[in-house]
Amino acid sequence: MAATRTGEPRPAPAPNQAMRELRGNLSPREFATLVRRAAREIGEHVSCDARYVGRVEAGEIRCPNYAYQRVFRHMWPEKSLADLGFAPRKTVRRELPHAEPDTGIGTVEPNTGDPGTGAAAHPAPDPAARPLTQPSTDPPTDPPTGPATGPAVPAGLPDLSQQSDEENDDVLRRTFLNGAPAAMATALGAGRSPQPADPPLLAAPQPPPPPERRRVGAAEVRGVEQAVRDIRLLDDVHGADTLFELAGQSLRSAYVLLNDGEYNTETERRLQCGAGELAISVGWLAHDSNRLMDARSFYSEALATARMAQDAGLEAHVFSNIAFLARDAGQAREALRAAQAGQAAAAGLGSDRLRSLLALREASGWARLGDRGACQQALHRAYALFDRGPRDADPEWMSFFGEAELAGQEAQCWSALGEWERASTRAEQAVGLQHPHFVRNRALYIAELAHDRLGRGDLAGAAVQGSEAVALLGQVRSARIRGMLAHTADRLRGHSAVAEVRDFLAGYDDAAAA
Structure with a gap:
């Protein structure tokens, strides 16, 4: 039973002008995206959205939880919580003597001035509100518009160089949200239960009901596979910066299919492989956008998927990208180990071009360690393998690897x-x-x-x-x-x-x- 409060009504909270000024000309949604991105940089998970930003600026959240405190200090290291317009936690607790104790767990929003976390502070919680205990799922910039009934392959590559930024975003949104990824996203969306409202104060939390399982078939798998191809084609032409966020939405949709769907063994195998390749693609976009920690996270996810699926080709691909990432991050030893692990995974795949690329990754690791002799040996092996020519077993993703990339x-x-x-x-x-x-x-x-x-x-x-x-x-x-x-x-x-x-x-x- 929820606790009740008596006495004088609580005065209206004072707006947090400091946080409003820090947002500047950004919209609440854009500002929330920056907060989530900063959280990922330090390994935190917060579900910041426009609604949360509005509550902070309205003064409803007097003191953020520990996860948000760490994120805000990362974003503005020179500012204290008081500088950001927040009250000390002990002050808020004195004002709310019946408040739920703060456990200090980063992803739980304590009931210290935040009326969205307890029945006493908010008698009628929004049943559609997303609890902050859920992992961050960045919403799309705009909802998809148009049909989402099956995998729609774009007729051609959009020419982003001749369009404004607003037009570019629209082209990319249509490519990733109205086509195959939209089919993925809607395949299970109708059957997923809404997030439960926060439990009343002192009430035992209830587990959310399991999502309704929906059948996943060949159309959804083709959607995942086509999303991978689309991302690669657009990246070849335009680079990663514009694609990263939208591609991440496709990846989340793919994992919804994998984790909440119902499918046969063959569909599961293809879906795991497709989701792993999609994670690699998004990881590469993060890498090329200088989001190195994000890239590492996506590659780790892809590697786990590859090993669960026992897919040596996917594993070799992940290790190739990990080696490249480690090199750019200044971790030469890790780059070398990843390249060698990739060669071991690729040994029985029958692709000399894949082994050539992995030998180049090894050569790069030796070069950054200053070992000229080992670097030359790896380069010689890379050229010898490349000269054997293409094979039917060469992976589709290696279309970029030719003489130019070798040089x-x-x-x-x-x-x-x-x-x-x-x-x-x-x-x-x-x-x-x-x-x-x-x-x-x-x-x-x-x-x-x-x-x-x-x-x-x-x-x-x-x-x-x-x-x-x-x-x-x-x-x-x-x-x-x-x-x-x-x-x-x-x-x-x-x-x-x-x-x-x-x-x-x-x-x-x-x-x-x-």
Whole structure:
């Protein structure tokens, strides 16, 4: 039975002006997205949404729970809780003597000034409210519009370079939400029970009813598989930044099918493989967007899925991406171990091209450890395997791996070893060999070539290549490539007497400010 309160009515809470000012021009939904993203950076899980932001700003939440406190301190390390407009916990407890004790568990919202967590503070809780004990599930920017009855494959790649940001978002939303992923999302949505309202104060919590199981068949599996293809195609052309959030929604829909659906053994196998590949794709988008911790989390999820499914091909793919991520994160030993584990997984798959790529990953690890001899041996093995040619067993996701990628990866090895002439030569070959469709990779190789020419002291050559890469930034949205160009620009700023350097810096600064 819920506790009751007597006495004078509680005065209306004072608005939290500090948090309102920190939100600035962002909408409550956009601000909530930033809070969730900050939580993921430190390993927290909070279900922040526009409703929560509104309650904070209205002063209804006098003191956030410990999880939110950690997130807010991560976002604004120079500010105390008082600076953020919150009251001390002990003060709020004195005002609410019958409040539920705060256990300190990060994902439970204590009833200390937050009227949405107990019957005493909120006599009629919203039955549709999502309790904060649930994992964060970032809502889509807008609900899907249009039919969602089956996997609809886009007729062609949308040309994002010729459209405004608002139009780009609309194209991507249609691609990911109105087609195959929408079919996935709706396959089980109608049968899922609504989240239960928060229990009344002092009442024993009741477990939520199990979701109704819905049949999952070939159409839903094709939807997952098509979502993977769509993400790869768009990433090849445009880079990761615009795709990451929307692709994450497709991944969540796939795991709804896998965890809440009912299917036969063959469907389960394909669904596990599809969900794992989708997790890898989203992890790569996080990596290319410089969200390295997010990428690690998605890859861990994919690796667990691969091992539960006993799928060696999926496992080899995950280890290839983990090795790449570890290299960029400065973890050379981990990159080396992941590459070697990937080669072990791929040994019996019959794909020489896959083994070649994994040998390149190993070479990169040795290069960053400064072991030139081991790096050369791995490079020799990579080229020997590549020269055996393509096979029917080559994975579909390896469409990017050709002579250009081989040369580009070798260039990065020589760059890590400080051998700038060899690095520049191979990077230049990579640029010349790259197929025009792979715009993101072309921009990457040009940015690498600018870096390598700067390494050998060719200021003008580095600036010319940098300008070429900047010209592609309107088409490519990749935080990783922008970071490479920013590093080159920083190193060239002391040499603006060189005409090519001045031109590059002017173009780069304009692009960075846009």
